[in-house]
Ligand SMILES: Nc1ncnc2c1ncn2[C@@H]1O[C@H](COP(=O)(O)OP(=O)(O)OP(=O)(O)O)[C@@H](O)[C@H]1O
């Protein structure tokens with residue numbers, strides 16, 4: 031359809047003209063032109079052209095003649111009505127009667143104009159076009175209205191709204207079926223405003239009535255609209271929540287309608303309520319969680335911290351105050367590195383690097399400085415989150431201390447156990463040495479007796495042969511026998527020394543002097559390949575020691591050293607003052623006290639562990655048969671112990687050995703005596719008689735022979751009792767010479783009894799196995815140790831009997 035012809039705009043009008051007369055057509059056009067109508071003219075002269083134009087061309091108006099050669103105007107009208115009913119149709123005819131005109135208009139023509147009165151044509155055309163235009167407008171408006179009504183209906187339907195229309199003037203309420211349904215009424219029920227109010231829930235009724243009354247009362251535009259919610263009450267068949275949205279409409283300040291819609295919001299409200307409940311619960315839960323977390327944060331004894339990777343503390347909990355003594359607030363923003371012990375820094379930095387790379391760090395420990403300057407051990411767990419990390423730390427200082435204390439205690443226990451083991455070992459070693467000592471001394475005792483007999487007889491024979499002037503092979507053989515027996519005597523002496531059963535005569539001695547005086551002897555003993563050095567302490571304390579024995583000891587050690595240095599080396603004899611404080615580590619070592627130490631060091635092959643463990647045992651030797659008897663160190667040991675000191679060996683295989691002998695410090699200085707001399711046996715006082723008691727007849731016999739040689743008269747007794755009998759009987763007895771160890775009455779007892787019988791009777795003891803406790807009181811001069819040398823016997827007997835005559839005959843013993 032072409033654009034509507036608007037007045038004033040004067041668009042071109044497309045005119046379809048059905049006219050067979052050329053002249054009439056021109057005339058018609060002229061009239062239209064004259065009237066100022068712009069138009070295009072489409073002319074049809076017969077039915078075919080007319081139909082074609084209607085079907086194919088655009089046209090705004092039809093002008094038609096009534097009488098045409100092939101068909102008439104009424105047929106044309108019918109065709110137009112059928113094909114284009116909205117296009118105005120005007121008859122332009124020559125002869126039109128009243129009846130025709132009425133008929134034409136009845137059949138749908140818009141107008142008619144007489145050809146003889148064409149001046150009316152333009153007006154008729156314009157009016158027809160205008161009417162068509164209006165019709166078109168109306169149709170469009172109606173269409174739009176119906177569309178919008180449809181939309182509203184759809185909307186109302188879609189939104190499931192109920193309609194509500196109240197006339198407040200008479201209380202009439204018009205509702206649709208849905209509103210009735212909402213109110214629990216049948217679809218066709220009559221309803222008034224009053225009845226409606228009864229259906230509202232009593233709790234909401236007054237409020238709703240007041241609200242509606244307010245809207246109806248007017249006021250400003252806002253008051254006239256109402257949006258509210260209410261419940262239907264028990265009077266309605268169902269209880270539900272409804273929302274009313276309505277508007278009061280006014281005519282001349284009087285409310286004539288109050289219209290709106292109702293919506294069932296029961297479900298919505300339930301859902302909303304549920305949602306609200308849910309939201310409230312959630313809120314409460316969140317609040318509770320937050321409170322819990324805050325409580326943990328505040329009350330925990332563990333350290334909580336949020337910190338950045340560059341070392342800043344962002345947040346810390348109050349535990350930092352209780353555990354580390356800092357004001358938690360002051361720590362915020364501080365650098366936590368400053369709190370860490372510098373020995374732990376590297377590890378902590380490693381952990382922070384791990385965290386910064388987004389990984390969870392393994393549990394770690396470090397020390398943090400307490401505000402009071404002490405250190406606390408903290409065990410940490412940390413996780414990274416964004417640009418920071420979260421750390422939880424526990425104070426494990428006490429646990430650590432406990433663990434350390436436990437470890438220490440364990441160590442102590444282990445040390446105690448080791449100490450006990452050592453003491454037990456020492457005890458075992460001592461018991462062994464003790465047992466061996468007893469065995470040794472028993473053997474030594476018996477051997478002494480035998481050797482006394484052998485040596486005594488050898489000397490006796492030697493002297494006899496000398497006297498007879500016999501010489502040669504026999505004397506030599508006797509010499510060998512004597513040497514062998516003397517060597518045996520030396521061994522028994524060493525055995526006795528080991529079992530600490532030798533008679534010692536301790537005196538204050540300057541060991542420096544002793545060493546000096548032995549220098550020559552030592553050098554000759556060592557031979558040319560070994561260099562001898564001495565390191566002698568000036569102001570050396572004097573030692574309380576048997577001077578003869580210490581010389582033997584030094585010699586012994588020097589020989590061991592020489593044997594260890596077969597290819598040469600050096601031997602050092604050293605003296606020193608030593609204060610020992612601790613308990614001895616080995617049985618041979620000295621206990622706490624002041625000692626004069628004498629050490630002999632060599633650069634020899636040293637000792638292995640096994641050799642060292644047994645070195646002091648008697649008869650232990652690594653030397654070839656005939657080269658060592660294994661008694662040297664045993665003697666050193668026994669001597670040192672018996673003297674009240676001890677001995678220690680420091681040795682390393684392949685490097686050398688030092689044997690240090692510790693001797694007790696003497697209270698007094700040594701007396702400066704000339705070299706020891708020995709008085710040769712003086713002649714016996716004339717007629718002097720000795721009573722000799724010895725249970726061993728061989729020993730007794732050889733002793734008696736010697737005494738007789740010296741010129742004494744001798745009475746022999748085999749036991750203490752026999753001796754006492756002799757004392758009771760015999761006339762002259764000047765001296766009682768008693769063996770100490772005898773079955774029945776021993777030497778001391780015999781002497782005691784004898785002195786009861788003959789008060790003031792001088793006595794001498796012979797002993798090979800001196801019970802030192804029993805003879806402690808007896809002076810050295812009254813003891814003769816077996817196997818004795820002839821001259822010793824003669825000298826001591828003569829000395830007791832007052833024979834000083836030989837005092838000018840002296841001989842150097844060495
Ligand atoms: N200075 C030393 N260097 C290396 N080993 C030594 C030394 N002194 C002693 N020994 C070792 O200790 C062992 C025992 O020594 P000890 O003096 O008791 O006996 P011995 O020397 O073998 O024999 P004896 O001394 O009775 O002639 C020796 O056989 C030797 O193995």
Ligand SMILES: [Mg+2]
Pocket residue numbers: 586589590658661662663
């Ligand atoms: Mg030796």
